[in-house]
Each structure stands twice: as structure tokens, then as C-alpha cells.
Amino acid sequence: MTEFTGDYFYKTFTERSSDLYPDRYTKEYCDALAEMANRAAKLITEKNILLLVHNYQYPEIQELGFAVGYVGDSYGLSLKARDEKGYSTIAFSSVEFMAETAKIINPEKKVLVPTRASCSLVESVILIKILKWKEKNPTGKVVSYINTDAKTKALSDFICTSRNASKVVAHVRTNFPGDPILFLPDKYLANVVISELGLKFGDLDIWDGSCYIHKELNEETIDKALFDHPNAELLRHPECGCTQECIITALRQGIKIEFVSTERMITKARESASQEFVVATEPGMVDRLRRELPNKRFYPVSKKMCKHMKQCTLEGLLECLEHDDDPKYQIILSKEILDGAKVAIDNMMSII
Numbered sequence: 001m002t003e004f005t006g007d008y009f010y011k012t013f014t015e016r017s018s019d020l021y022p023d024r025y026t027k028e029y030c031d032a033l034a035e036m037a038n039r040a041a042k043l044i045t046e047k048n049i050l051l052l053v054h055n056y057q058y059p060e061i062q063e064l065g066f067a068v069g070y071v072g073d074s075y076g077l078s079l080k081a082r083d084e085k086g087y088s089t090i091a092f093s094s095v096e097f098m099a100e101t102a103k104i105i106n107p108e109k110k111v112l113v114p115t116r117a118s119c120s121l122v123e124s125v126i127l128i129k130i131l132k133w134k135e136k137n138p139t140g141k142v143v144s145y146i147n148t149d150a151k152t153k154a155l156s157d158f159i160c161t162s163r164n165a166s167k168v169v170a171h172v173r174t175n176f177p178g179d180p181i182l183f184l185p186d187k188y189l190a191n192v193v194i195s196e197l198g199l200k201f202g203d204l205d206i207w208d209g210s211c212y213i214h215k216e217l218n219e220e221t222i223d224k225a226l227f228d229h230p231n232a233e234l235l236r237h238p239e240c241g242c243t244q245e246c247i248i249t250a251l252r253q254g255i256k257i258e259f260v261s262t263e264r265m266i267t268k269a270r271e272s273a274s275q276e277f278v279v280a281t282e283p284g285m286v287d288r289l290r291r292e293l294p295n296k297r298f299y300p301v302s303k304k305m306c307k308h309m310k311q312c313t314l315e316g317l318l319e320c321l322e323h324d325d326d327p328k329y330q331i332i333l334s335k336e337i338l339d340g341a342k343v344a345i346d347n348m349m350s351i352i
């Protein structure tokens, strides 16, 4: 494995993304980061740990992920957690619900998370309200976005992600015709599902939740960014606050609009003839896109970072890799929750 150097980190991060991370990457800090990245890589190899890194993580953690693990979206990383054999430990650099998902998929493995970072969608769920809905709708099906905690997943029938939400809801409607569906917790993602499947708003019971970062990526902020970059194509995540207005406008104009998961943004930008893109998601993704497609240009709608995702640092990851036996870094869930949540995740995985 090639060694990281402070010079490489400094040159790469300042040239690529100093607009996203102003003042973060000084030469001194890059030297320290390179030293930590090398120690972390050594531990990951020696301890035979599967490292999974989400697309919104800091660039230095993504560099480590590319060198000795995987970087991706929530669905892609769940597949890695399921399919990568030969590891008894997984370290997940991301928010806690993603690490919990890896544990649910692999209950026999040790799953490490450097910090218990939450998510505004996770926080919007009130379990008692789900139980009450189930009581009122005994044949009802609960479809939960992967951005929920393990307890919510255990009360759900199906899980979905930003890549497959419409497919999952279509499957439920075909296989359980007439059964009420509770879709939670992201109301903007629900709009995308309604539009993609040609449903009416009353066809789903929709939770009133949203992501505090994507909510601000609304019609006004996206229009402003497109105004500043008139030749750019738009890459937009289905959690964006613009979904309802965008869908209504598109319906009126008879045009098709597309919403894509973070990982699909890369495929879309790669395949597109456009050279410039406005990116409507958490800005960590902009650095990832610039890394993958250095000859194209990517502009964030907003530079506001997710405080939950950015709670994970290389310092914290190293600490957790060094102390992998400390329960404070491990995902520990009861058998009842693990079993219940696994059914809902397996139900999703069997569809796709």
C-alpha cells in the first residue's frame, strides 16, 4: 500500500476543494492527517477490518477508504457489508444508523463506529406513533427509509434507500394490493416516489420528516445556483426540499425530472455530455465528484455541511480502530431488534 504524505494531502485537498473546506487544510494539519491515515491503514490491514466510508465524510477519510476499504452511498455500503466475506470486524465511518444497518445485516460480526452521530431524519421518528398507526391499520405496511434507527427498522416491513424507494413501494403495492402504506420519515423522498409511480398524494400515509440540510436545497436556492452557472446540469438528491415544487413544475411542462442517490450522481455526471454540474446534496459529495471526474466542474447549491456526518474525524476513527474491544465503539443491539430489523432489510434486498 502506498504511504500517505502531508504533501499529497495538502496539494490534493487545497487544489480540489479549498472552496468547500476553507482554512481546514493547512500544511501542518495535512502532515498530521497523513500520519494518522498511515497508522489507521496499518491497523485496518493488521486487524483485518472492513472499512466502509460514506460519500459525505471528510476527504482524508475518503482517501483512506479508497486505499483500504470502500467509499459509497448508504445502499452500496450495505451491499459491501453483506457481500464482503473474510472479515470479522467492520468499521463504519458515518452516522450511527449506517453502522447499525451493517450490524443488522451481520449480527455475528463486530461493527465499530467512531462516534454516535445522529441524523435529523432519525430524530424525527416517534416510535409510539408508528405503533398507533399499525394498530389502526392492521394490514398496513410500514416502509422506512434507511435513515432510521434500528428500533424503527424493527417496527417496519420494508426498508428503502434513496436508490430504490420507488421500486420498494411499487413492490408493496403489487404484492399487497389495497393495504395502507406508511412511508417514513422523509416527506420529500415520498414526493419523489409519488411522482415516479404516478400515485396520488392520498395513496401513501406520509411522515412529516425531513433532512435539515436537504430541506434548504429548495426551489429558490437551486434556481439561484443554476442562475450563477447557466450551462450547468443539475444533480439532485431525492431528500431535497424542492421535490414537490419541482415535480409539479415538471408535470405542468410535461418534462421528466430525475432524483439520484449520492453514488448515482457520479454515474449520471460521467455519462452526461455536460461539463458543469450544480450539485444539490451535502457538499462532501462535491469533493467526491471532483475526485472521480477531475475534468468536469461541480458547484454546490450550498456549502453547509451536515453536522452529524462531520462529527466523524480521522482522529476519532483512529481512536476507535486502536480500541476496537471497547464497547463504546461497538454497535450492540438486542436480539429482538436485530431480528425484527433484519426481516425489513432482507425484504428490501430480496426485491432489488
Ligand code: 13P
Residues within 6 Å of the ligand: 055, 072, 073, 074, 075, 147, 161, 162, 163, 211, 239, 260, 261, 262, 263, 282
Ligand atoms: P445516500 O443513500 O444517497 O448516500 O444518502 C444518505 C444520506 O444521508 C443523504 O443525506
Ligand code: SF4
Residues within 6 Å of the ligand: 095, 118, 119, 120, 121, 147, 211, 212, 213, 214, 239, 282, 306, 307, 308, 309
Ligand atoms: Fe441525515 Fe441529512 Fe445528515 Fe444525511 S445529510 S445524515 S439525511 S441529517
